[in-house]
Amino acid sequence: MREHIPDSQGHDVMGIFDWFKGKKTGQVAAEGASAGSPSAFALDDAALVKQVEPLLAQRRFAEIEALLRRALALEGRPLEPRHASYPVSLNLLAAVMTSQNRSGEAEALLREALALHENVLGPDHPQTEASLGVLVNVLGKHHKDAEAEAILSRAFSKKDDVRDGGRPSYRSLLGLFGGVLGASGKVDEAVAIHRRALVLEERAVGPNHPAFWSAAGGLASVLQKQGNPGEAAALLRRVAALKEATLGEGHPDHLKSLFLLEYMLAVQEKHEEAEACARRLLDLQEKTLGERHPDTLGTRNRLSHHALNGRK
Structure with missing residues (x-):
């Protein structure tokens, strides 16, 4: 299951922004500290975040781009600890360009950010690996799988x-x-x-x-x-059981796991097992989402399809 940065409604910008601002930033800070790396590189620039966040919520991407370009001009080169926000700005600006289908410009910025991280932090630093992942995601989204x-x-x-x-x-x-x-x-x-x-x-x-x-x-x-569909289905069954035990049977992640398992069984033409899985999913969706929710209706339709194929 391959994950790419979404390419519409600015979600690619939000994803990168959240990476630097949210829980994963703390994760990078902790990893960087344990590795003896400069802590400044593991933290985003608070002033930059404060300015970008409200503009991002309103999808004002032209203003975000102008702000980031000013920040980049001020932060300068070469990258030093006091300029820790420079690669953050590069990644955010690349995300803005990606959402505007300016893939060539975005890739160039992401390559620059990765090179800066590699040169200053080293190839094994968590933030370098994160920059590498962002670049590979964008390359994959534009079908440059060989380069990725x-x-x-x-x-x-x-x-x-x-x-x-x-x-x-x-x-x-x-x-x-x-x-x-x-x-x-x-x-x-x-x-x-x-x-x-x-x-x-x-x-x-x-x-x-x-x-x-x-x-x-x-x-x-x-x-x-x-x-090897048998092993694949066994893995999905295990994950569904783990999510149910950990999160609860009505949790969205558990419902998603049941859907994926149902799909896998249907692809294998194990219609009776797929029907049983869909029936369980339908019961939970009716309780948590309601009988008229689109997901509930979709499961009800698939259940009829599995039952019909199971009788053949």
């Missing part, structure tokens, strides 16, 4: 699961690499990469963590492509 694969291959040739597997940013990149390989049709290689990512996530955070569930979903997706 080459960039990740070079990066991972210098990394090691034993040494680097404790970093969430490394494990996230590993899952992204598997997605890129799967999109390129290199399914066996993708399966191997996703298996590595799943083992590392289980070792680092345990099976009751969203990162483990995401890694399991990525592996299930490529296992289906590989022609």
Whole structure:
């Protein structure tokens, strides 16, 4: 299951902004401190965030671009600890351009941000790996899978699961690499990469963590492509059970897992199992979403389809 930055309504900007501002910023700060890296690089510029956030909420992208260009002119080069917001500004400006379909300009900015992070922080710093992930996502969105694969291959040739597997940013990149390989049709290689990512996530955070569930979903997706649907369905069953136990049966993430499992079973033409899964999903959706919700209606229609095919 490959994730790209959304390309409409400014959600790509919001995603990058939230990365630097929200929970993941704290994660990067903690990782950077433990690695002995300058803490300034792990933090976003508070003044810049304060100015961008209200404009972003109103989708005033032209004003955001003007603001970021002024910030970049003031922050200057070469990048030093006091200019920690410079690559943040580059990434945000690239996101604005991506949402306006200015992919060439966006890619150039993302490459610059990645180069700055690599030169100052080093290739293994969490924020460098995050910049790499943003660039690969944008390349993938524009169907430049070969280039994305080459960039990740070079990066991972210098990394090691034993040494680097404790970093969430490394494990996230590993899952992204598997997605890129799967999109390129290199399914066996993708399966191997996703298996590595799943083992590392289980070792680092345990099976009751969203990162483990995401890694399991990525592996299930490529296992289906590989022609191993039984293992794929077993993984999805495990994830659904874990989410139910951890989040509760009516949680949206649990409902999503049931939907994915139902889909996987239907693709395998296991109509009776798909019908049972859809029936469970429908019951929960009626309780949590209501009988007239579009998702509930969609499940009811699929349930009829499974029942019909199961009788043939």
